[in-house]
Amino acid sequence: MGESPAGYFRRLKMNEAEKLLRSGAMSVKEVAYRLGYRHPGDFGRAFKSFSGFTPKIRRRRQPLFIS
Numbered sequence: 678m679g680e681s682p683a684g685y686f687r688r689l690k691m692n693e694a695e696k697l698l699r700s701g702a703m704s705v706k707e708v709a710y711r712l713g714y715r716h717p718g719d720f721g722r723a724f725k726s727f728s729g730f731t732p733k734i735r736r737r738r739q740p741l742f743i744s
Contacts, residue, residue, distance in 0.1 A: 691727040694720070698736045705732045 680688070690712055697708045709720035724732050 687723075687727065691724060694724055694732070695728070695735060698732055701736065705736075708732065 694708055694712055697703050697711065698705070703711065705721070706717045709717040712720065714720040714723070721732055724730075724735070728735055
C-alpha cells in the first residue's frame with residue numbers, strides 16, 4: 678500500500694491532532710497528552726515535521742485539510 682504500519686499510524690495520529698486543534702476545545706498541551714505524548718514539546722516537533730506548521734499556527738489556518 679506504499680506506507681509502513683508506523684507511517685500509517687503516524688498519519689492517523691496527526692490527522693486526529695488536526696481535528697482536535699481546529700475544534701478549539703482543547704489546548705495544545707491537552708491534545709499532546711490525549712494522543713499519547715509525554716511532553717507537549719515532542720508533540721509540537723512531530724506535528725510540525727508532519728504538517729509544516731506548529732500546532733498553534735495550524736489551529737488558526739483555514740481550511741482544515743486532512744490527507
